[in-house]
Amino acid sequence: MSSADPxxxxxxxxxxxxxxxxxxxxxxxxxxxxxxxxxxxxSNYDTIVSSALLRIPVCxxxxxxxxxxxxxxxxxxxxxxxxxxxxxxxxxxxxxxxVAPLVSAKTCIVLIQNGVGVEGPxxxxxxxxxxxxxVTVISAEQIKQGTxxxxxxxxxxxxxxxxxxxxxxxxGEEDMHxxxxxxxxCMSDLAGWWQVHGKIPDVKSHTxxxxxxxxxxxxxxxxxxxxxxxLSGGLGNADQLKDAELxxxxxxxxxxxxxxxxxxxxxxxxxxxxxxxxxIKSTERNAGAKPSMLLDWEAGxxxxxxxxxxxxxxxxxxxxxxxxxxxxIYALLRSMQSQRDAASSVTKL
Numbered sequence: 001m002s003s004a005d006p007x008x009x010x011x012x013x014x015x016x017x018x019x020x021x022x023x024x025x026x027x028x029x030x031x032x033x034x035x036x037x038x039x040x041x042x043s044n045y046d047t048i049v050s051s052a053l054l055r056i057p058v059c060x061x062x063x064x065x066x067x068x069x070x071x072x073x074x075x076x077x078x079x080x081x082x083x084x085x086x087x088x089x090x091x092x093x094x095x096x097x098x099v100a101p102l103v104s105a106k107t108c109i110v111l112i113q114n115g116v117g118v119e120g121p122x123x124x125x126x127x128x129x130x131x132x133x134x135v136t137v138i139s140a141e142q143i144k145q146g147t148x149x150x151x152x153x154x155x156x157x158x159x160x161x162x163x164x165x166x167x168x169x170x171x172g173e174e175d176m177h178x179x180x181x182x183x184x185x186c187m188s189d190l191a192g193w194w195q196v197h198g199k200i201p202d203v204k205s206h207t208x209x210x211x212x213x214x215x216x217x218x219x220x221x222x223x224x225x226x227x228x229x230x231l232s233g234g235l236g237n238a239d240q241l242k243d244a245e246l247x248x249x250x251x252x253x254x255x256x257x258x259x260x261x262x263x264x265x266x267x268x269x270x271x272x273x274x275x276x277x278x279x280i281k282s283t284e285r286n287a288g289a290k291p292s293m294l295l296d297w298e299a300g301x302x303x304x305x306x307x308x309x310x311x312x313x314x315x316x317x318x319x320x321x322x323x324x325x326x327x328x329i330y331a332l333l334r335s336m337q338s339q340r341d342a343a344s345s346v347t348k349l
Contacts (some may be wrong), residue, residue, distance in 0.1 A: 005033045006189070011074075012081040015099055017041035020112055020138060021085035023154070027198030028190075035193055036075075078104030081190070087296075088113040088307040096121040103129060108186040112136055112156070114222055114292075115307025116215045117315060119161045128175065130183030131161040132190070135214050155202040158191060159211025160184050180208070209265065216261040217273050222308050224253040225283070226293035227329045230303070230336070234294060238287040241280060251276055253325050257312070260321045300340075305333055 014025040017039045029037035082102050084095060103109065103126060111118055112134040119133050136156040160183030162176050191203045206214065225237045228250060232240055240246045254276035262268050274282070293303045309330040316323050 010080045012037045013079045014039045014083045016085035030197045081108050083110040085112045088118045096125040117311035133161045134158045157204045159206035220254045224250045226291040229291045229294035230297045236290045237283050256325045260316045264319045
């Protein structure tokens with residue numbers, strides 16, 4: 001893993017100034033080491049700029065609720081990295097199109113987002129650009145606009161993305177090998193900078209298959225607890241497990257994903273990954289926490305239904321696996337969100 005300071009300035013743009021974007025950008029911005037991080041912000045732009053607490057350049061990304069393309073002032077030669085940390089909402093926005101004005105031939109795209117299948121639209125639009133897929137477990141939150149609090153530990157796993165495990169690419173095989181190789185080089189540099197300059201000890205580099213395995217493993221948590229928090233009427237993760245019927249339901253969803261993942265990935269899950277039983281025991285100790293999907297629902301924001309529920313169902317079906325529990329949850333939440341959207345539209349008339 002490389003951790004040497006770059007000879008030429010490296011310019012990194014984070015799209016999304018929530019807790020994840022602000023935290024990881026702040027751990028990369030080191031002008032004394034020739035590394036420059038910038039942020040785009042939307043709803044919290046004015047607060048961040050006026051507070052002067054975040055010592056990173058911040059670009060305005062439209063107005064609150066705006067879905068227009070991002071047009072940040074690029075450095076000479078373009079951005080070296082564009083890191084996307086926004087919520088993945090492919091049913092609402094084409095995020096690959098959103099960042100297209102920021103991407104040049106040399107740009108490495110980094111996706112720190114939940115769910116599975118998030119990389120596909122980017123690979124289709126940018127067949128020759130290196131793409132890094134990343135999964136983070138981060139105990140940080142935006143307690144108010146522009147104020148990010150890191151509570152405890154942070155872990156981020158990164159892997160290059162070629163054409164996907166079951167996907168296709170417009171690039172030829174030889175070209176794709178080169179794209180993946182360049183992605184691996186970018187991964188080595190990025191991981192090294194976060195570890196050495198950002199003082200984040202738990203940064204792990206992986207192969208594409210290893211990283212996709214981590215994505216599917218995290219679904220055992222996200223696809224079980226997040227939707228059920230909404231459907232249960234607002235119960236946090238630990239509180240769901242106090243109810244015998246909900247506990248059985250949570251375990252059933254986890255096992256459905258646990259059984260489907262090897263068939264999607266083409267190999268068994270590694271022995272060192274936490275089993276559903278271990279995940280439940282760990283979750284019982286995390287009292288009071290509300291999952292992100294519940295927070296989005298309570299705030300009237302769209303939920304990450306496609307990447308956490310819809311995409312896994314469709315990808316598993318391509319591998320010959322049905323996921324009936326996940327499909328039922330997906331259908332119910334899609335209906336709830338659709339009805340709320342319709343009611344909101346009528347109210348605005």
